[in-house]
Amino acid sequence: QSSLHQIPFSSRGLLTCSRFLHRLRGTPCIPTRRPTDVFLAHNLIRNYKKDAKSTVEFPLSPITVTDIKLYLRSKDVPFHDGYSCLHVPSVFVDPSQRRDGFSLFVDKTTGQFLCKDTLVEGSWEDLQDCLEVMQKDEQDSLSPHVLLGYPESLEEQEERERGLREVQGIWSRSVPFADLPEEEGQLVKTMFQITKISNATLKKFGVRLFKPTKSLVFPWFGGPDSSLKGIKLLSAQMTDAEKVAYNEAMVPKCSSYFNLFGLALVSRMDSEVVVTGSELDALAVSQGTGLPSVALPRGVSCLPPALLPYLEQFKRVTLWLGGDIRSWEASKIFSRKLGLRRCALVRPGEFQPCPLEALSQGKNLSRIVKAAIPAAHKSIVSFKQLREDVYGELMNTDQVAGVKWTRFPELNRILKGHRKGELTVFTGPTGSGKTTFISELALDLCMQGVNTLWGSFEINNVRLAKIMLTQFAMQRLEENLEQYDFWADKFEELPLYFMTFHGQQNIKTVMDTMQHAVYLYDINHVIIDNLQFMMGQENLSVDKFAVQDHIIGVFRKFATNSSCHVTLIIHPRKEEDDRELQTASIFGSAKASQEADNVLILQEKKLVTCPGRRSLQVTKNRFDGDVGIFPLDFIKSSLTFSTPIKGKHKLRKVAAKPENEEEAQGKADEAPLKKDEGKKEKATKTAKASPAVKSQANGSEKAK
Numbered sequence: 085q086s087s088l089h090q091i092p093f094s095s096r097g098l099l100t101c102s103r104f105l106h107r108l109r110g111t112p113c114i115p116t117r118r119p120t121d122v123f124l125a126h127n128l129i130r131n132y133k134k135d136a137k138s139t140v141e142f143p144l145s146p147i148t149v150t151d152i153k154l155y156l157r158s159k160d161v162p163f164h165d166g167y168s169c170l171h172v173p174s175v176f177v178d179p180s181q182r183r184d185g186f187s188l189f190v191d192k193t194t195g196q197f198l199c200k201d202t203l204v205e206g207s208w209e210d211l212q213d214c215l216e217v218m219q220k221d222e223q224d225s226l227s228p229h230v231l232l233g234y235p236e237s238l239e240e241q242e243e244r245e246r247g248l249r250e251v252q253g254i255w256s257r258s259v260p261f262a263d264l265p266e267e268e269g270q271l272v273k274t275m276f277q278i279t280k281i282s283n284a285t286l287k288k289f290g291v292r293l294f295k296p297t298k299s300l301v302f303p304w305f306g307g308p309d310s311s312l313k314g315i316k317l318l319s320a321q322m323t324d325a326e327k328v329a330y331n332e333a334m335v336p337k338c339s340s341y342f343n344l345f346g347l348a349l350v351s352r353m354d355s356e357v358v359v360t361g362s363e364l365d366a367l368a369v370s371q372g373t374g375l376p377s378v379a380l381p382r383g384v385s386c387l388p389p390a391l392l393p394y395l396e397q398f399k400r401v402t403l404w405l406g407g408d409i410r411s412w413e414a415s416k417i418f419s420r421k422l423g424l425r426r427c428a429l430v431r432p433g434e435f436q437p438c439p440l441e442a443l444s445q446g447k448n449l450s451r452i453v454k455a456a457i458p459a460a461h462k463s464i465v466s467f468k469q470l471r472e473d474v475y476g477e478l479m480n481t482d483q484v485a486g487v488k489w490t491r492f493p494e495l496n497r498i499l500k501g502h503r504k505g506e507l508t509v510f511t512g513p514t515g516s517g518k519t520t521f522i523s524e525l526a527l528d529l530c531m532q533g534v535n536t537l538w539g540s541f542e543i544n545n546v547r548l549a550k551i552m553l554t555q556f557a558m559q560r561l562e563e564n565l566e567q568y569d570f571w572a573d574k575f576e577e578l579p580l581y582f583m584t585f586h587g588q589q590n591i592k593t594v595m596d597t598m599q600h601a602v603y604l605y606d607i608n609h610v611i612i613d614n615l616q617f618m619m620g621q622e623n624l625s626v627d628k629f630a631v632q633d634h635i636i637g638v639f640r641k642f643a644t645n646s647s648c649h650v651t652l653i654i655h656p657r658k659e660e661d662d663r664e665l666q667t668a669s670i671f672g673s674a675k676a677s678q679e680a681d682n683v684l685i686l687q688e689k690k691l692v693t694c695p696g697r698r699s700l701q702v703t704k705n706r707f708d709g710d711v712g713i714f715p716l717d718f719i720k721s722s723l724t725f726s727t728p729i730k731g732k733h734k735l736r737k738v739a740a741k742p743e744n745e746e747e748a749q750g751k752a753d754e755a756p757l758k759k760d761e762g763k764k765e766k767a768t769k770t771a772k773a774s775p776a777v778k779s780q781a782n783g784s785e786k787a788k
């Protein structure tokens with residue numbers, strides 16, 4: 085079982101290669117697992133269910149493109165330096181049969197390889213093994229059939245066959261648009277708001293209608309024979325605001341549906357492509373511009389590196405991922421993976437909505453694509469270059485403020501949302517529930533599509549996943565074990581990953597792992613629990629504060645450079661028992677609070693009236709300066725926190741930019757500023773009918 089389970093391209097090839105090579109070398113065949121420190125929620129749940137001990141750690145040895153090039157040169161292997169990959173003659177194709185001389189692609193960041201002719205793939209170590217064996221045995225190539233001939237487990241085989249049968253079943257019962265009666269075709273088009281998409285375009289991309297569920301069917305062709313590998317079903321629903329809400333389902337299950345839609349229409353000679361965030365957008369671009377267009381299988385949420393070899397042939401890649409800020413941010417991040425030099429980005433805005441909308445509004449799509457801005461930017465810019473960005477931010481203030489929590493409306497009110505590229509420092513008294521609280525906070529975001537990576541050094545991943553699963557299900561699963569599979573199946577679908585570290589760790593190793601995860605899974609949020617586990621224990625002579633400052637600086641840089649939010653849990657320094665914590669109570673020097681964009685403190689009240697009552701205090705908010713405090717109630721059965729509904733615990737909020745944080749905290753505790761008094765009334769009312777409580781009710785409704 086590979087730890088990189090979600091990328092089907094990789095898993096079987098890897099295992100196969102290693103086993104095969106052991107056979108070739110005559111060494112014993114050891115079931116190898118990939119060296120990785122990142123683990124999927126999927127695996128954890130599986131292991132949790134079956135074999136908790138199989139979460140073995142493997143050291144990740146980071147590889148650089150220079151290492152790869154040096155090695156290839158040492159083996160006399162020619163290569164072309166591509167955008168994201170090195171192109172190498174495939175070792176799995178006989179030299180006399182090589183159609184395209186350089187069909188094996190080695191990812192410059194990870195060393196993973198893919199042979200586009202045979203679809204053999206594997207890790208950098210696997211490729212090195214192949215080359216060593218070929219050299220030793222003086223062979224020109226290795227047989228791909230032996231590699232791919234590795235028997236699947238019965239379970240895997242059955243699942244694959246079941247998936248394919250389902251795909252075929254739906255596909256054969258779906259109707260091409262041209263075969264629909266004129267009136268019915270128009271009705272469906274109106275429902276999906278695709279009246280401007282012609283039947284010819286739908287036919288070109290093979291889009292059909294599955295009548296039983298009134299869904300559009302998008303085929304995914306793959307493999308050397310370009311056969312039907314999977315389908316995406318799209319259903320549409322009208323929302324109150326006269327907008328269409330789409331619902332997607334993939335067959336086979338989404339984890340194995342992993343290629344670009346529209347790829348089969350791209351010719352080897354094409355040198356330009358438009359990448360879109362949805363299949364309908366790809367149709368619109370194709371019709372509106374005549375250019376090749378492909379859609380990302382999981383929309384703007386990620387660009388898996390496994391897809392990069394398929395985009396290597398293009399000299400110009402235009403990313404037109406949608407019409408909102410999220411698409412814009414994603415296009416900037418994806419262009420780094422694709423190589424900035426060749427990428428151009430369509431900036432969303434009033435005159436440049438998503439491609440489908442642009443087509444519906446009769447806009448000139450070719451002109452929009454031509455006007456896309458180059459992704460590579462200079463380090464010094466003038467306001468002229470920034471003015472569009474500033475305008476975009478002013479126009480979309482709500483989106484700029486970030487993803488909103490559904491379970492913590494009060495936090496939205498103070499922090500406004502969860503934004504990329506920020507550093508949050510979180511502290512609280514020992515054993516007060518920091519891990520439990522942050523777990524729910526992160527889960528809330530993850531459930532909304534924020535790709536999340538946990539670095540839990542204090543408690544092991546199984547325990548952490550158990551806490552998260554309980555919070556996800558909002559109930560004690562110990563007492564409802566029959567519901568375990570139901571919740572675990574849903575939990576598996578979350579974009580949630582865990583580092584497999586436990587105990588003291590070296591900051592460099594943790595950083596390498598985080599970079600690796602950002603590249604592979606487009607991680608948007610990393611949680612480190614907690615910083616003290618990176619400080620090292622052996623070297624007590626070294627200045628502890630200097631070490632901590634260095635580590636915080638490294639995390640700060642990572643958050644900014646990777647556009648990834650980092651939440652750092654830091655223990656407080658020893659405080660007197662009856663005093664609440666302050667920003668200055670964070671262990672170490674002032675560096676942590678200076679570098680942080682947000683400082684959150686879990687306060688534990690030592691009151692006689694309500695002993696143990698927790699509150700969450702925001703003492704720093706760089707985004708807009710609002711700070712404040714609100715009470716939290718702990719529900720032990722679900723391990724969740726929510727706002728108490730009793731009137732006496734009011735939401736308190738203070739205005740922007742306090743002179744110093746202690747003062748701000750004092751103000752927050754004592755009296756809300758005047759300008760907030762009107763709002764305070766409202767806030768109290770809101771707190772009474774707390775959406776957090778409501779959302780819990782909804783959650784249990786859903787659970788039922």
Ligand SMILES: Nc1ncnc2c1ncn2[C@@H]1O[C@H](COP(=O)(O)OP(=O)(O)OP(=O)(O)O)[C@@H](O)[C@H]1O
Pocket residue numbers: 512513514515516517518519520521542696698717718723
């Ligand atoms: N508000 C709360 N009231 C009572 N118990 C709580 C509360 N929050 C968490 N707990 C429980 O307290 C225990 C410790 O919680 P947790 O590990 O989250 O604390 P922590 O602050 O992260 O601890 P540490 O200081 O060791 O890192 C857990 O059993 C958890 O279920």
